[in-house]
Amino acid sequence: MTDLNKLSLTELTTLRRRGEFDAIALLDACLHRIAARDGQVRAFEYIDPERLQRSLRTTSLLGSGLEGIPFGVKDLMDTFDMPTGWGSPIYKxxxxxxxxxxxxxxxxxGALAAGKTVTTEFACFHPGKTRNPRNLSHTPGGSSQGSAAAVADFMLPLALGTQTAASIIRPAAYCGVVGYKSSRGEFDLxxxxxxxxxLDSLGFFVRDAHDLIIVRRALMRGAEEAAPSKPARVALVRTPHWAEASEAVQAAVERAARLLANENVIVDEVTFGPDDGALTEAHKVxxxxxxxxxxxxxxTHHREHLSAPMARLIESxxxxxxxQYDRAITLAREWEKRLDELLDGVDFILSPSTTGEAPAGHESTGDPLFSRMWTLLGAPAVNLPAGRGENDLPIGIQLVGRVGFDDMLVRHAAWAHSVLADQACA
Amino acid sequence: MTDLNKLSLTELTTLRRRGEFDAIALLDACLHRIAARDGQVRAFEYIDPERLQRSLRTTSLLGSGLEGIPFGVKDLMDTFDMPTGWGSPIYKxxxxxxxxxxxxxxxxxGALAAGKTVTTEFACFHPGKTRNPRNLSHTPGGSSQGSAAAVADFMLPLALGTQTAASIIRPAAYCGVVGYKSSRGEFDLxxxxxxxxxLDSLGFFVRDAHDLIIVRRALMRGAEEAAPSKPARVALVRTPHWAEASEAVQAAVERAARLLANENVIVDEVTFGPDDGALTEAHKVxxxxxxxxxxxxxxTHHREHLSAPMARLIESxxxxxxxQYDRAITLAREWEKRLDELLDGVDFILSPSTTGEAPAGHESTGDPLFSRMWTLLGAPAVNLPAGRGENDLPIGIQLVGRVGFDDMLVRHAAWAHSVLADQACA
Incomplete structure (x- = not known):
């Protein structure tokens, strides 16, 4: 029998079309995987298997192809039937x-909120308890660490996250899954x-980029399913931080550019952003x-329950x-216009997702370096798994789209994922 | 003795500079006014006078000139020490x-959250209990109705609101106070x-446009106080809805244009937006x-406790x-660029705030017609009182600024308010 918990949403949708989809069996397979693995991975802050099994009998209101699909909820998001602690002891x-x-x-x-997944403290930099499912002694990245790990470890086919610096792209890259961070203002927060x-925006983790289309169309209630779309022209942007990317990451980005070119996609190398990384600094401000x-x-009221890094961030x-703030915002507005112009004739930007593989240890969630500037500019982005690095852990490439054109980005990402699939982690 | 509750923030700041500011006397004067009037005006959803008097002894953390200033909080905003009901029986x-x-x-x-002010149901169109303090048989407008009424009726010098359609500009115009609606994304929501x-953005109500500078600088912790600023060039935009404005409103806008021209401000009449009101329709979508x-x-869970108009809005x-949604957003993006270009050489747009005075009765909060397009475009806006209409109730003029340049808009509004003051309601 198939391991139902290992199927992507796309595969599950195919089963549904054939009349072979069994929501109860899917949930059981996911819960079985969670029971076997979550003691080590620690992706969940809260899960109640028995209530989940009962609530599968709840009727769906609209129905858009997600009936019976269990999904993870970052513990930053309110749920009426599960606690929401924002990764802080203050709100436990x-x-x-x-x-x-x-x-x-x-x-x-009709989708099933399966449990609350671990977030770093207030979705900033102080780690939660989750471990990287590819190597438990390494960080899964942050802040949406539980969601990325749950999807990577085949516990769930879908999990929600948010990104303020690199909180989707980085854990997706470190855990070896597809992560999508939406345009500023795209979804209700x-x-x-x-x-x-x-800076905040919503996004989600899946294992097949085609699934992004399915989830977006369900959330947006699009009339019919859109197909993957081949890009005509792509811009390779190394960013001012290229030298800080590992050799494996550099090689993965260049290999993706070659594979796209082999498919007759025009790939231009483009310089974007001030040389000195001023956009990255502006994001920090x-x-x-x-x-x-x-x-x-x-x-004001609970300083003693804030971690030292959190208090330092607030104080800074x-x-x-x-x-200072106004200068940073002004710089962002100027470059938002330039990004919009660049992406007027280019389907997406190809760039690194992270500096390298997930670092060892759990004290840090790694470096958000390669996401800060794109997040500042409000751009949508997708991480696609792109092989493994020096330590045999996943690395990713980042596809950055035009603000407000998320629909096109995920369609291009779905196409690119299938072309680059031989790079992907098994 | 002065009626302290009638002083503006600017006047209170002058008292403070002279060492004559007495926070306890100010609070007592406000509470006295509230006790005398709120039985009729019904601006407050929640207020606890005794706790307020006790909490005046709380120390301030940063100190920015608002120490001891009582302000009203729209009951859409969370407060740790007062209930927050969102204008709905579901959350009472x-x-x-x-x-x-x-x-x-x-x-x-150091400012003092004085009480929760009435909002319409979920800040949409089903009215709360507040009455127009200028004539109790008329609506105060919505959705920030309690905040506008409390400031207009000298209960408080400052109150917060939010705007999604016309929820600040319209009650400010109807109640005869200054209302400021910030640029999209300007303040933390x-x-x-x-x-x-x-569409959502934050804003506030005061009685003197100069107060807007004081509150913005406090919230933004600006280093020094900015002065009112005379505009060089203003665009009179009648909008496609001009014919739906009452004669008094049309006359007030034209009078303001003349008064500005008398001060050697260049006033150009400009056409902006599609003729057919498509931006207003896009806002509705x-x-x-x-x-x-x-x-x-x-x-999903509480439909029986939603008003019929609220349920209809959701169902629509x-x-x-x-x-449809995507077309509306695309139209907005296109006109956002044109608005930005227009306001590159123009200090602000002068336009009507509402179609006329507050309508009689409490079943409706009036027509949001003249705010929908500016809100859709994310622009900051200020209502300035501009005399009275046919029923001797207040009318207002609307100053619309460039997205992200709220600082300049409020400085221009402060200057314009003093020039147009002879139009203002006493």
Missing amino acids: GRQAGRDAGCIASLRAC GGVCTVSQT VMAYEVARSRMFEY GLEMTFE | GRQAGRDAGCIASLRAC GGVCTVSQT VMAYEVARSRMFEY GLEMTFE
Whole structure:
């Protein structure tokens, strides 16, 4: 018998079309995998297998092809029937009494909120308990670490995350799964803990880039399913940080460029962004300045329960002047326009996802370097698995799209994933 | 003795500079006014005078000139020490257990969260209980109705609101106060109930436009206070809806244009937006489509406690296709660029705030017609009181600024308010 927990959404959709989809068997297979593995991987903050099995009998409201699909919910997102702790002892066991908009929408499509997945503290840099399922002694990345690990380890076919710096692209790359971070403002963030007003956006983890189309169309209630789309022209952007990427990452990006060119996609090498990495620095300013505001309540009332790195991040934001913040925002606006112009004639940007493989240890979630600038500019991005690095851990390539054109990006990503599949982790 | 509750923030700041500011006397004067009037005006959803008097002894964290200033909090915003009901029986008495980012930031400046002000149901169109303090048989407008009424009726010098359609500009115009709606993304909306991801933004009500500078600088922790600024060039935009404005509103806008010209401001009449009001229609599509998502949980689990207009709004959004929504967003993006170009050489747009005075009765909050397009485009806007209409109720003019240049807009509004003051309601 097939390991149902290993099937992608696309494969499950095919089963459904054939009338062979069995939601109860799928859930059982996922729960079996979770029971076997989560003691070590620690992807879940909260899960209640018995209630899940009962709630599969809940009727779906709209129905969009996700009926009976179990998905992971980053513990930053409110759920009416599970606690939501934001990765902080301050809110441990907090009951929100309602669903975040994105959760209610997925449930309305008949999908099954399977459990709360581990987030770093307030989706910033202080790690949660999750381990990298490819090598338990390494970090899975952050902040959406439980969601990335659960999908990578075949516990669930889909899990939600958010990104403020690199919180989807990096754990997706480190765990070897597909991660999609949406354009600024693309999805409802109501009921999701705010980290940074300017930078936050929603996204999700799957194992096949084609699944991104399925989930987006369900959330957006698109009329019919869109097909993968071959790009005509791609820009290879090494960024000012290229020298900080490992040889394996550099080689993976260049190999992807060659494979695309072999398929008659035009690949231009393009320089984008100030040489000195000023966009990356501007991201740090905007994030710290805004986190100081979003966490002002906790800083005022619960400082003793903030980790030292969290308190330092807030304090660095409080020390910044409005003028520093304003300069960073102004620089971002200028480069947003240039990115829009660049992507007027180019289907997506090809760039590294991370500096390298997941580092050893659990004290850090790794370096968000290669995502900061794209996140600052509000661009949608996809991580595609692209083989393994020096330590036999996954590495990824990043596809960056035009703001507001997420639909096209995921269709191109679905096409690219199948072309580059021989690079992907098994 | 002065009626301290009638002073603006600017006047209170002058008292403070002279060493004559008495926070306890100010709070007492406000509470006295509230006790005398709120039985009729019904601006407050929740207020606890005794606890307020006790909490004045709380120390301030940062100190930015708002120490001891009582402010109203729209009941859409989480507060750790007062219930937050979102204008819905579903959430009556809900305890959020924390402060929204904007509330924590104002409290950190030493300001005093005085009470929760009435909002329409989920900040949409079903009215709350508030009456227009200028004529109790008329609506105060919506959705930030309690905040506008409390400031207009001299209960508080400052109150916070949010706008998704016209929820600040319209009640400000109807109640005869200054209302400021910020640029999309300008302020942290963490802990504020999401209505529409694309459209929501924060703002506040004061009685003197100069106060807007003070509050913005406190929230943004600007280094020094900025002065009012005279505009060089203004664009008069009648919009495609001009014929739907009352004669008094048309006359007020034209009078403002003349008064500005008398001060040697260049006033150009400019046509902006499609003739057929397509931007207004696009706003309706985006709002309904996104409200259907933000309220999916309540629609699924608590439909019997939604008003009929709220359920209809959600259902109209559920009936829309993604393609309709996408067309509306695409139109908005195109006109956002044109607005940015127009405001590159123009300091602000002058336009009507509403179609006319507050309508009689409390079944409706009036027509959001003249705000929908500017809100869709994410622009900051200020309502300035501009005399009275046919029924001796306030009318207003709207100043629309460039996205992201709120600082300049409020400085221009402060200057314009003093020039146009002879038009203002006493």
